Amino acid sequence: MLTHEQNELLCRVGPGTPMGKLARSYWLPLLRSETLLADGAPQRIRVLGENFVAFRATDGRVGLIDEACPHRGVSMALARNGDCALTCLYHGWKVGVEGQLLDAPSEPIERREKFIKNIPVRHFPVREAAGVIWAYFGGGETPKFPDWEFNSLPANQVKAIRGECKSNWLQGFETVLDSAHLGILHKSGILASNVSSMDELRLTLDMPPVFKVVRVPYGLKEGAIRGFNDGTEYTRVREIVLPFFSFIPMRPGAVSQTFCYVPIDDYNHILWTFYYHSDRPLEEGETIAPMLPGTYDNFAAGLGGFENMWRQDRARMEQGHWSGLPGTVPTEDVVIAESMGPIVDRSKEHLGTSDVVIAQTRRRLLEMLREQEEGTLSRDPADRIDYAHIRGISLRYRGIDWSTIDAFNPPENITDPVPTE
Numbered sequence: 161m162l163t164h165e166q167n168e169l170l171c172r173v174g175p176g177t178p179m180g181k182l183a184r185s186y187w188l189p190l191l192r193s194e195t196l197l198a199d200g201a202p203q204r205i206r207v208l209g210e211n212f213v214a215f216r217a218t219d220g221r222v223g224l225i226d227e228a229c230p231h232r233g234v235s236m237a238l239a240r241n242g243d244c245a246l247t248c249l250y251h252g253w254k255v256g257v258e259g260q261l262l263d264a265p266s267e268p269i270e271r272r273e274k275f276i277k278n279i280p281v282r283h284f285p286v287r288e289a290a291g292v293i294w295a296y297f298g299g300g301e302t303p304k305f306p307d308w309e310f311n312s313l314p315a316n317q318v319k320a321i322r323g324e325c326k327s328n329w330l331q332g333f334e335t336v337l338d339s340a341h342l343g344i345l346h347k348s349g350i351l352a353s354n355v356s357s358m359d360e361l362r363l364t365l366d367m368p369p370v371f372k373v374v375r376v377p378y379g380l381k382e383g384a385i386r387g388f389n390d391g392t393e394y395t396r397v398r399e400i401v402l403p404f405f406s407f408i409p410m411r412p413g414a415v416s417q418t419f420c421y422v423p424i425d426d427y428n429h430i431l432w433t434f435y436y437h438s439d440r441p442l443e444e445g446e447t448i449a450p451m452l453p454g455t456y457d458n459f460a461a462g463l464g465g466f467e468n469m470w471r472q473d474r475a476r477m478e479q480g481h482w483s484g485l486p487g488t489v490p491t492e493d494v495v496i497a498e499s500m501g502p503i504v505d506r507s508k509e510h511l512g513t514s515d516v517v518i519a520q521t522r523r524r525l526l527e528m529l530r531e532q533e534e535g536t537l538s539r540d541p542a543d544r545i546d547y548a549h550i551r552g553i554s555l556r557y558r559g560i561d562w563s564t565i566d567a568f569n570p571p572e573n574i575t576d577p578v579p580t581e
Contacts, residue, residue, distance in 0.1 A: 161506060161507060161508075161509050161510070161511060162506040162507060162509075162522060163507055164505070164507050166506075166522075166526060167503070167505070167506045167507065169526065169529055170330055170522065170525055170526070170529075171328045171329075171330055171426060171503050172426055173208050173209055173329065173423040173425065173426060174208065174209030174210075174425065174426065175208075175209060175210065178529045178532065178533065179423075179529065180208050180209065180423075181532065182403060182528060182529060182532055182537075183208055183297075183403065183404075183423060184208060184296075184297040184298040184299075185298045185303070186296075186298075186303075186403070186404070187287070187294045187295070187296050187303070187305055187306055188207065188294060188295060188296070188297070188404075188422050189292045189293070189294050189320070189420060189422060189430075189432050190205050190207060190214065190224075190292075190293050190294065190295050190422070190430075191203060191205060191214055191292070191293045191322075191457075192291060192292060192293075192320060192322055192456060192457055193288050193291050193292060193293055194291065195457055196214060196215065196216035196222060196293065197216055198216045198217065198218055198219075198220055199216070199217075199218050199241050199242050200215075200216060200241060201237075201241070202214065202215040202236060202237045202239060202241055202246060203215070203237070204227060204235070204237045205224075206424050206425060206428075207295075207297070207422060207423065207424055207430075208297060208423055208424075208425070209423075209425040209426065210226075211226070211227040211228070212224055212225065212226060212227055212284070213225055213226070213227045213235070213236045213237050213239075213246070214286075214293060214295075215239075215241050215246055215257075216241075217241075217244040217245070217257040218242060218243060218244050219244055221244070221257050222257070222286045222288065222293055223246070223255075223256070223257035223258070223259070223283065223286075224283060224284045224286050224293075224295050225246070225255055225259055225281055225282060225283045225284075226281070226282045226283075229248040229250065229253055229255075230253065230255075230261065230279050230280070230281050231248065231250070231251055231253045231264070231266075232250060232251070234248055234249065234250045236248060236255070239255075244256060244257050245257065245262055247263075251264070251265070251266040252264075252265040252266065253265075253266070255281055258283065259281045259282065259283025259284075260281065261276040261277075261279045261281055262276065263276065264276050264279070284296060284297055285302045287305050289305070289308075289311035289312075290308075290310045290311050290313070290318045290320055290434060290436075291315060291318065291319070291320050292320045292432070306547045307547050307548045308418070308434075308547050308548065308550075309416070309436070309438060309547075309548050309549075309550070309551060310416070310418060310434045310436040312548065313436055313437075313438065314441075316441040316442065317436055317437050317438070317440065317441055317442060318434060318435065318436040318437075318442070319434075319435045319436070319442055319447050319456075320432060320433070320434050320435075320456075321432070321433045321435070321447070321456050321459055322430060322431070322432055322456065322457055322458060322459070323430070323431040323432075323433075323458055323459040323460040323490065323494065324424065324428065324429075324430055324431075324458050324460055324461070325428065325429050325430070325431050325460055325494045325497060325498060326427070326428055326465060326498045326502070327427070327428070327429065327497040327498045327500065327501075327502060327503075328423075328426060328427060328428075328429065328502060328503045328504070329404075329421045329422065329423040329424075329429035330421075331497040331498075331500055331503075331504055332421045332429050332431055332493070332494070332497045333404065333406070333421040333521075334497075334518055334521070335493040335494075335496055335497050336406045336408075336419045336421075336493065337382075337398075337400065337406060337517050337518060337521055338514075338515070338517075338518060339369065339371070339382070339384045339396065339398070339514075339517070340368070340369075340371075340514035340515075341496075343368075344482070345482070345483060345492055345493075345496065346483075346489045346492060347482050348480070348481045348482040348483065349488045349489050349492065350489075368386075368514070369384035369385055369386050369396070370384075370385045370386075370387075371383070371384055371385075371513070371514060371516045371517060372385065372516075372562070372563070373516055373517050373520045374563050375524070376399075377544070377545055378399075378401045378402065378545050378547075378550070379399075379400040379401050379402035379521075379524065380400040380402070380517065380520055380521060380524060381397065381398070381399055381400070381563060382397070382398040382400065382517045383395050383396070383397050383398075383562040383563065384396040384398070384409075385562060388556075391558055391559075392556050392557060392558045393556065393557060393558070393562070394554070394555070394556040395409075395554065395555065395556075395557070395562045395565075396409035396552075396554040397409050397552060397553050397554065397562060397565055397567070398517075398552050399550050399551065399552050399567075400517070400521060401547070401550060402521070402524060402525060402528065403525060403528065404420050404421050404422060405418060405419070405420050406418070406419045406420075406552075407550055407551055407552040408552045409552040409553055409554035410552060410553065410554060411553070411554050411555060412553065412555065412567075412570045415435050415436065415437060415442065415446040415447065416434075416435070416436050416437070416438070416551060416552070417433060417434070417435055417552075418433070418434040418436075418552075419431065419432065419433055419434075420432040420434070426502070426503065427502035427503065428502075431460070431490070431494065433490060435447040459487075459490065459491070460491065460494050463486070463491065463494065463495065465498060466499075470485060470486075470495040470498070470499075471485070471486045472484045472485055472495075473485075473486075483495075549568060551567035551568060552567060553565060553567035553570060555570060555571075557571055
C-alpha cells in the first residue's frame with residue numbers, strides 16, 4: 161500500500177515532476193518506423209505530458225520537434241513536409257530536421273537571416289531500432305543508446321506492436337508484473353491459444369507459485385516457482401528493468417517477449433510489445449495479432465471503455481470464456497488497468513503474498529526518485545549495464561538456484577516443460 165503522496169510521486173509525469181524527470185533520463189520508444197514516410201504526413205505524439213511532432217525528411221532522417229510552431233503556436237502536424245523540413249501552413253516558417261529555423265518569410269528580407277538565428281526550436285535526439293523510433297527528452301548530454309537484444313536484430317527477427325491505453329503508466333506496468341493473475345484472468349486465452357509460446361503458460365492454470373525477488377543493478381529479478389512431486393521445479397524468471405521494461409519468462413527456443421510502458425501523460429500510456437528471435441526469423445503465429453479492431457500502431461483502438469464495458473460478451477462468459485473480453489492476453493490486461501480509473505488510489509489497497517514483486521517495484525522506484533533528488537542516481541545506466549544480456553526465461557529443472565539461471569546459457573538438465581504427474 162502506498163500513501164497518497166507516494167502514489168502521486170510515481171504517477172505524475174509532466175514537466176517538473178520527479179517521475180517526469182526520471183523518465184526523461186531514458187531513451188523511450190515512441191512510434192513504429194513504418195508510420196513515418198519520407199516527405200509524408202507528420203505524426204503527432206504526446207509523451208510525458210507534452211506534445212511533439214515527428215516527421216521523416218526527404219533524405220530519410222527523422223526529426224522530432226515541439227508540436228507548436230515557434231511563431232504563433234499552430235500545430236506543425238499540419239505542416240508541409242519537404243526539402244528536409246516542415247513548413248508551417250500559417251506563415252511559412254520552415255523548421256529543419258535538426259530543429260533549426262531555416263526561413264521566416266513573414267519577416268523583412270533585410271533582417272530575416274539574423275532573425276531566424278535567434279529563434280529557438282526545441283528538438284530531440286532520435287534513433288531507429290527494432291522498427292521503432294526512439295527519442296531522448298532529458299536535455300544536456302545524450303546518454304548511450306541501450307543495446308537491448310532486440311535492437312540489434314534484422315527486421316525479420318523482431319516485431320514491435322504498440323497500443324495506446326487509457327490509464328496511468330504504472331497501472332499498465334503492474335499488470336504485466338503481476339504473475340499471480342495469469343491462471344485466472346487469462347486462463348481461457350491460454351487454453352485456446354495456438355501460439356507455441358503459450359505452451360508453458362498452461363502450467364500456471366492450476367498451481368499457485370511461490371514468489372521470490374532479488375535486486376539487480378538494473379532493477380529486479382523475480383522467480384515464480386512451482387514445485388512438483390518428482391523434485392523438479394518449474395520457474396518463470398522475469399527481468400524487470402526499471403523504470404519501464406519487463407522481460408517476459410519464455411521457455412528456451414520460444415519467441416522472446418519484452419513489454420515497455422511509456423507515459424503519455426498522467427492518465428494515459430503507450431504499451432509496447434517486442435517479439436523477437438535472436439537466431440532465426442519470426443514465423444507466422446509466433447506473435448499475437450492485433451486485437452479487434454486495432455492495428456499494430458494501436459492495438460487497443462476501438463476497445464472503448466465503461467460506456468460499452470470494453471466489448472465484454474456475457475453470453476460468451478456463459479459458454480465458458482472466463483473474462484468475456486475481446487482479443488487475447490494483452491487486451492485483457494489493458495481493460496483491467498483501465499477499469500481502475502485514470503489513476504488508482506493505492507492507499508486503499510490490501511496487498512497479499514502474491515504481490516511481493518508489486519511492492520518491491522514500487523519501493524525501488526521511490527528509492528530511485530529519492531536518489532535522483534540527492535544526486536546519487538546514475539544518469540547513464542547504459543554505460544554500466546549490459547542491456548544486450550537481459551532476457552526472461554521459464555524452465556523446469558532439478559537442483560538449481562533459480563536466481564543463478566542464465567537465460568542465454570540455460571542449464572543442461574532441464575526437463576519437459578509440461579509435467580506428467
